[in-house]
Amino acid sequence: MDYHIKSCKIFAQKINGRKNCSRNIEEVKKISLLISETFHLNEKRRKFIEWAAELMDIGEIIIPESILNKNSTLTKYEREKIDRHPKETIFILKAAPPCNNTNNDYTNLLKIIHHVHERYDGQGYPDRIKHKNIPLESRILSFAIAYVAMKFPTEYRPDPYFVKKIEQEIRENTATQFCPDVALAGLSAIKNMN
Secondary structure (H helix, E strand, C coil): CHHHHHHHHHHHHHHHCCCCCCCCHHHHHHHHHHHHHHCCCCHHHHHHHHHHHHHCCHHHHHCCHHHHCCCCCCCHHHHHHHHHHHHHHHHHHHHCCCCCCCCHHHHHHHHHHHCCCCCCCCCCCCCCCCHHHCCHHHHHHHHHHHHHHHHCCCCCCCCCCCHHHHHHHHHHCECCCECHHHHHHHHHHHHHHC
16 A cells, blocks of 8 residues: 555645645644644554645646646535536546555545545535544644634635634634534644644
8 A cells, every 4th residue: 555655645736736725735744643643543553644634635637737726716516616626536546556546545545535525524525524524634624724724825815814813713613614523623633833
């Protein structure tokens, strides 16, 4: 599996180079791993979080750069393209050995990647699942992605949020966007980082 993941990471790095990346993958991994300590995740589950952070956007290959780098509101068509990328990521990863086997490790990794854009209230994508139906690793990554997007400038928001504003946004979106347990662990991790 390691060899396959290394190959996929190289592909993912090329895809991430196509866009003005609004999140730093290393930062997403860092905050995710800090949060995972609260939940006492074993080594394999922590490794899956790292791999998922690096591979989750491979499906963006289907999205034109003009959409990826757009600095205004997306049209309905553009939003649909964006929302489809997790399914495209899974399609790509399943097509390449060894992910096309039935090994539970690969199946679990793909499930984590597939659900990183879900919301706790079921209003995310691609499957609009909610609560505990979203894998814990996906809930952790979802929090980390949002945190990093607020912490660093993006094409939509050139000025990053200050820590107090980030904490306020997290509190306001707990139980809607974020899993309450993950948000609590994430707020604790943020305080320990700053």
